[in-house]
Amino acid sequence: MKKTIRLLALLFIPIAASQAADLPNILWLTSEDNGPHLGCYGDEYATTPSLDALAAKGMIYTRAISNAPVCAPARTTIISGMYPPSTGSEHMRSMTSLPAGYKMYPAYLRELGYYCTNSSKEDYNLRKEGEVWNAGGRQAHWKNRPDKKQPFFAIFNFTVCHESQIRKRPHTQVHDPAKVRVPAYHPDHPEVRKDWAQYYDKLTEMDKMVGAKLKELNDAGVADDTIVFYYGDHGSGMPRSKRWPFFSGLNVPLIVHVPEKWKHLAASDHKVGGSSDRRVGFIDLAPTLLSIAGKKPPAHMQGHAFMGKHEAPAQEYGYGFRGRMDERYDMVRSVVGKRYIYIRNYMPHKLYGQHVGYMFVTTTTQVWKRLYDEGKLNEAQSHFWKTKPAEELYDLEKDPDEVNNLVGSKKHQKVLDQMRQAHRDHVTQIRDVGFLPEGEIHSRSEGSTPYEMGHNEKKYPFKKIHAAADMASSMRNKDLPAITKLLDDADSAVRYWGALGLLMQEKAGVKKGHAKLLEALNDKSPYVRVIAAEALGKYGSKADVAKAVETLGQTADPIKNGCFPSMLAMNAIDHLDDKSKSLIPLIQSMPRTPENVDGRFKGYVGRLVETTLKELGASPKAQPKPKKKKDRKKDQKK
Numbered sequence: 001m002k003k004t005i006r007l008l009a010l011l012f013i014p015i016a017a018s019q020a021a022d023l024p025n026i027l028w029l030t031s032e033d034n035g036p037h038l039g040c041y042g043d044e045y046a047t048t049p050s051l052d053a054l055a056a057k058g059m060i061y062t063r064a065i066s067n068a069p070v071c072a073p074a075r076t077t078i079i080s081g082m083y084p085p086s087t088g089s090e091h092m093r094s095m096t097s098l099p100a101g102y103k104m105y106p107a108y109l110r111e112l113g114y115y116c117t118n119s120s121k122e123d124y125n126l127r128k129e130g131e132v133w134n135a136g137g138r139q140a141h142w143k144n145r146p147d148k149k150q151p152f153f154a155i156f157n158f159t160v161c162h163e164s165q166i167r168k169r170p171h172t173q174v175h176d177p178a179k180v181r182v183p184a185y186h187p188d189h190p191e192v193r194k195d196w197a198q199y200y201d202k203l204t205e206m207d208k209m210v211g212a213k214l215k216e217l218n219d220a221g222v223a224d225d226t227i228v229f230y231y232g233d234h235g236s237g238m239p240r241s242k243r244w245p246f247f248s249g250l251n252v253p254l255i256v257h258v259p260e261k262w263k264h265l266a267a268s269d270h271k272v273g274g275s276s277d278r279r280v281g282f283i284d285l286a287p288t289l290l291s292i293a294g295k296k297p298p299a300h301m302q303g304h305a306f307m308g309k310h311e312a313p314a315q316e317y318g319y320g321f322r323g324r325m326d327e328r329y330d331m332v333r334s335v336v337g338k339r340y341i342y343i344r345n346y347m348p349h350k351l352y353g354q355h356v357g358y359m360f361v362t363t364t365t366q367v368w369k370r371l372y373d374e375g376k377l378n379e380a381q382s383h384f385w386k387t388k389p390a391e392e393l394y395d396l397e398k399d400p401d402e403v404n405n406l407v408g409s410k411k412h413q414k415v416l417d418q419m420r421q422a423h424r425d426h427v428t429q430i431r432d433v434g435f436l437p438e439g440e441i442h443s444r445s446e447g448s449t450p451y452e453m454g455h456n457e458k459k460y461p462f463k464k465i466h467a468a469a470d471m472a473s474s475m476r477n478k479d480l481p482a483i484t485k486l487l488d489d490a491d492s493a494v495r496y497w498g499a500l501g502l503l504m505q506e507k508a509g510v511k512k513g514h515a516k517l518l519e520a521l522n523d524k525s526p527y528v529r530v531i532a533a534e535a536l537g538k539y540g541s542k543a544d545v546a547k548a549v550e551t552l553g554q555t556a557d558p559i560k561n562g563c564f565p566s567m568l569a570m571n572a573i574d575h576l577d578d579k580s581k582s583l584i585p586l587i588q589s590m591p592r593t594p595e596n597v598d599g600r601f602k603g604y605v606g607r608l609v610e611t612t613l614k615e616l617g618a619s620p621k622a623q624p625k626p627k628k629k630k631d632r633k634k635d636q637k638k
Contacts, residue, residue, distance in 0.1 A: 088450025163237030472501025
């Protein structure tokens with residue numbers, strides 16, 4: 001028997017080697033925090049000769065999106081070929097697992113004979129099971145594969161244009177700030193122009209790195225055997241691009257070059273030196289890789305291959321999402337079409353420009369907010385610092401900066417209806433678990449995974465919860481009686497949306513649901529308690545405020561209550577402004593590092609504590625209690 005197995009193994013080796021020899025090499029060159037601000041995309045201000053040359057012999061995609069407007073969930077989309085709202089991994093630097101048997105795409109490529117390297121960014125919101133890459137880290141390189149005839153899949157990621165680099169000073173300017181095109185939503189201010197100009201300088205530096213990696217292919221004599229992809233990981237690192245699922249935050253450059261030898265694997269609409277407005281996204285990259293390698297993408301992958309043996313039909317829409325961004329909660333979904341983008345804000349009571357600590361390090365953010373506070377901005381520039389409408393619709397041809405919301409336009413009602421329905425169909429199809437409070441994504445999936453929980457009607461009655469969220473966030477006064485009734489539901493997520501719906505409608509909501517909100521302060525769910533407390537604290541009576549503050553204080557400690565209730569409570573405390581001043585001693589003294597969460601996540605409670613104390617005019621550290629007169633006299637005698 002053992003001899004038979006060895007014989008079969010020996011017979012298999014040349015077959016596998018032969019199959020691998022028939023596969024192209026694939027090189028991914030990726031850059032961080034940049035949109036399609038490149039010469040090949042028609043940007044005359046940009047200096048990107050290497051990428052322009054790649055586009056001249058390849059093809060650019062003008063409607064490519066990252067699905068998520070920030071790094072970790074965007075990369076999570078790529079590695080899994082699944083939408084993070086379906087796997088519970090949409091929130092920034094959260095951590096969940098895929099169901100057993102669902103592999104990250106490099107595992108499939110390795111099974112097909114590829115040597116897979118990643119240099120060097122991962123930052124996934126999904127746990128890696130088993131060995132994913134042959135090699136990772138800064139030294140990982142396709143040149144290091146033991147068998148030089150083995151096909152490779154290699155990633156090189158460039159961080160030089162990351163958000164942190166466009167604000168790094170001192171900096172020697174190359175691009176002239178005076179020639180910058182300032183988008184309509186940004187103030188035309190010298191500091192804003194400097195940041196934009198530095199962003200373009202960093203793109204030029206990144207372009208040189210791309211050129212060096214392409215030269216390596218030529219020098220090694222493998223360029224004719226290598227399909228090359230270049231893309232950015234989401235929109236630019238400037239505020240209102242990164243972190244927001246506008247087109248400005250989702251649209252990425254995507255260039256694909258297919259050598260002559262492998263032209264049969266190119267997209268059906270491939271034109272050398274041309275462009276395509278096909279709606280493609282990060283969700284499609286894993287299926288496309290497998291299709292290029294001749295493997296039919298597994299059924300659980302939710303994207304569509306746009307080239308290769310198993311190319312799928314072009315899709316009408318692409319889909320974006322926004323969940324918690326670092327320490328701030330939000331829920332937004334978007335639909336990108338050929339001409340329009342539709343945005344559904346499920347938490348419209350929250351500002352676009354919530355205070356995310358990392359974003360506020362950028363000079364543009366600071367200047368922009370200061371000018372708003374001083375009343376020096378026009379309507380388009382002020383929009384970012386206000387609350388959101390429930391829905392938005394923008395014409396990307398006539399309004400590329402997305403500042404003229406067409407939801408109220410009778411002329412555009414048909415487009416609005418179509419894209420609204422596309423959104424509803426999409427979240428239903430993928431069983432979007434983002435309608436749960438973040439902590440419940442984890443608690444309801446205990447013993448399995450968020451994806452499996454999301455497909456279990458008993459654990460996650462999607463239709464009922466989505467209907468509650470839809471009604472609660474539509475901001476219709478006539479719905480207040482029905483929204484109030486949601487607080488009687490047996491499902492905690494429905495009650496959560498009931499409390500949110502009353503909070504969103506401010507004084508009218510609290511007045512209508514006052515009795516139910518008071519009852520909700522004792523709800524079994526900490527998430528319902530916190531939202532009810534925020535509503536009463538912001539729009540209730542003095543007695544309501546006292547009860548609300550007490551509830552929030554009891555929930556804020558991340559060790560006693562867990563990280564997710566703590567973060568939600570700290571956000572609510574921050575939103576109460578001076579009404580929460582009585583909690584200053586508690587906030588100063590409470591632990592700031594939660595337990596039992598992914599290491600990347602641990603700083604968020606601390607950021608909320610620091611921001612809240614600063615806004616309340618308090619020291620970030622607990623102050624020693626003032627000594628009594630007797631103690632002071634003792635000190636004087638010493």
